[in-house]
Amino acid sequence: MxxxxxxxxxxxxxxxxxxxxxxxxxxxxxxxxxxxxxxxxxxxxxxxxxxxxxxxxxxxxxxxxxxxxxxxxxxxxxxxxxxxxxxxxxxxxxxxxxxxxxxxxxxxxxxxxxxxxxxxxxxxxxxxxxxxxxxxxxxxxxxxxxxxxxxxxxxxxxxxxxxxxxxxxxTGPAWFKFQQASWRFAKKVGSDLNLPNATLSYIKEAGCIECDDKAYPGSAVLYTDKGKDWIAQTNSNFKAFFEPTLRGIVSLGGVEGMATDVDVDEVIAMADQEFGNRKIHYMLLRAWGKKPEPS
Ligand SMILES: C[S@@+](CC[C@H](N)C(=O)[O-])C[C@H]1O[C@@H](n2cnc3c(N)ncnc32)[C@H](O)[C@@H]1O
Structure with a gap:
C-alpha cells in the first residue's frame, strides 16, 4: 500500500x-x-x-x-x-x-x-x-x-x-493580478461568467444543428511562416489591452486589489518585467452551428 x-x-x-x-x-x-x-x-x-x-x-x-x-x-x-x-x-x-x-x-x-x-x-x-x-x-x-x-x-x-x-x-504575478481583477470585476458587474465555455451550448439551445467548437491556442502561429514577428505583435496587442482594461476597472469603481491608479501603475510595471518579449499565452474559442432549413 x-x-x-x-x-x-x-x-x-x-x-x-x-x-x-x-x-x-x-x-x-x-x-x-x-x-x-x-x-x-x-x-x-x-x-x-x-x-x-x-x-x-x-x-x-x-x-x-x-x-x-x-x-x-x-x-x-x-x-x-x-x-x-x-x-x-x-x-x-x-x-x-x-x-x-x-x-x-x-x-x-x-x-x-x-x-x-x-x-x-x-x-x-x-x-x-x-x-x-x-x-x-x-x-x-x-x-x-x-x-x-x-x-x-x-x-x-x-x-x-x-x-x-x-x-x-x-501564471506570472502581473498576469494573475490582471485575471483576478478582471474576474472580480466581471462578477461585480454581472458579466456572463460562463463564456467562453458556454458559447457552443448557447448556439445549440438557440436551435442550431451541426454544432461544434474548437479552441485555438495563441501560440499555434509560432510554428507557421508568420511565426517570426508573432511574439512582438501579440505582446504589443496585449499591452494595448492590458492597461486600458485595468484603468477602466478603476474608473468604474474598482475591485479589491485594483482600486486606484497606483494599483494599476504597479501591475503595469510588473507586467513590463514579466512579459518582456516573451510569449503570452491565451486561447480563442470558436463555436458554430447551422440554422435548420424549414421542414
Ligand atoms: C505559491 S505556493 C503554491 C502552493 C500550491 N501549489 C497551490 O497552488 O496552492 C508555492 C509552493 O512551492 C513550495 N516550494 C518552493 N520550492 C520548493 C521546492 N524546492 N520543493 C518543494 N516545494 C517547494 C513552497 O513551499 C510553496 O508551498
Whole structure:
C-alpha cells in the first residue's frame, strides 16, 4: 500500500526548512495558508471549475484501479483536498512540499490524503517512484531556478506510472493580478461568467444543428511562416489591452486589489518585467452551428 510505504517521508511541521530562493514562506504560516486557499478558488474559477483537464478525469474514471495522485509543492494542500472530494474514496493522494508549515492539521484531512516533506530538486523516496496516475504542480515559478525547469519536470516524471499525466499550472504575478481583477470585476458587474465555455451550448439551445467548437491556442502561429514577428505583435496587442482594461476597472469603481491608479501603475510595471518579449499565452474559442432549413 502506497500510504503505508510513504510514511517514511512524512515528518512533523516543526522541523527546519531547507534554504531556498522561494520567498513567500517568510511570513506568518497562517496568513500564507489562507492566501493559498483564496488563490485556489480564484484559479479554479478562472479554469472553469476543472481541477484537472477533462480528458485526464475521463482517463482516471475509465481505469480499473482507484487513482493515485501526487501534488508536489502542495502548500496548504487545498488543490489536493478539493480534487479528493471529486474522486472515489479508494483513491490515494499524496502532497509533498519542502516546507510543511502550511499543511493543514492531519486530523482535518480525509484518511486517503497523506502529506509529507519533499523537495522537487531531490530524488524521491523509492516507494513513491512510478506509482502515480497524475502528478500535479502549481505556482512554483518563484521556486524554479533559472535553467532548471527541465530538471524539475524530469524529476516529477519519475513519480508517474507509464501512461500517467504530469500537470503543471503557472501564471506570472502581473498576469494573475490582471485575471483576478478582471474576474472580480466581471462578477461585480454581472458579466456572463460562463463564456467562453458556454458559447457552443448557447448556439445549440438557440436551435442550431451541426454544432461544434474548437479552441485555438495563441501560440499555434509560432510554428507557421508568420511565426517570426508573432511574439512582438501579440505582446504589443496585449499591452494595448492590458492597461486600458485595468484603468477602466478603476474608473468604474474598482475591485479589491485594483482600486486606484497606483494599483494599476504597479501591475503595469510588473507586467513590463514579466512579459518582456516573451510569449503570452491565451486561447480563442470558436463555436458554430447551422440554422435548420424549414421542414
Ligand atoms: C505559491 S505556493 C503554491 C502552493 C500550491 N501549489 C497551490 O497552488 O496552492 C508555492 C509552493 O512551492 C513550495 N516550494 C518552493 N520550492 C520548493 C521546492 N524546492 N520543493 C518543494 N516545494 C517547494 C513552497 O513551499 C510553496 O508551498
Amino acid at each position: 502506497l500510504c503505508l510505504a510513504a510514511v517514511s517521508i512524512f515528518r512533523m511541521a516543526t522541523e527546519s526548512i531547507p534554504k531556498s530562493m522561494y520567498m513567500l514562506n517568510s511570513g506568518s504560516s497562517q496568513v500564507e495558508h489562507d492566501r493559498l486557499n483564496i488563490q485556489h478558488h480564484l484559479f479554479n474559477d478562472i479554469m472553469q471549475g476543472h481541477l484537472l483537464p477533462p480528458h485526464i478525469i475521463s482517463a482516471l474514471d475509465a481505469q480499473s484501479t482507484p487513482p493515485k495522485i501526487l501534488e508536489m509543492a502542495t502548500g496548504s494542500a487545498i488543490w489536493l483536498t478539493e480534487v479528493a472530494k471529486t474522486l472515489p474514496a479508494e483513491a490515494e493522494f499524496v502532497g509533498l512540499d519542502y516546507d510543511t508549515s502550511r499543511f493543514p492539521p492531519p486530523s482535518s484531512l480525509p484518511p486517503n490524503i497523506k502529506l509529507g516533506k519533499g523537495d522537487m530538486y531531490e530524488p524521491f523516496s523509492s516507494d513513491l517512484l512510478g506509482k502515480f496516475d497524475v502528478v500535479h504542480v502549481r505556482m512554483i515559478l518563484f521556486g524554479v531556478k533559472e535553467g532548471r525547469g527541465l530538471e524539475v519536470a524530469r524529476n516529477l516524471l519519475t513519480l508517474l506510472k507509464p501512461g500517467g499525466y504530469l500537470v503543471w499550472v503557472e
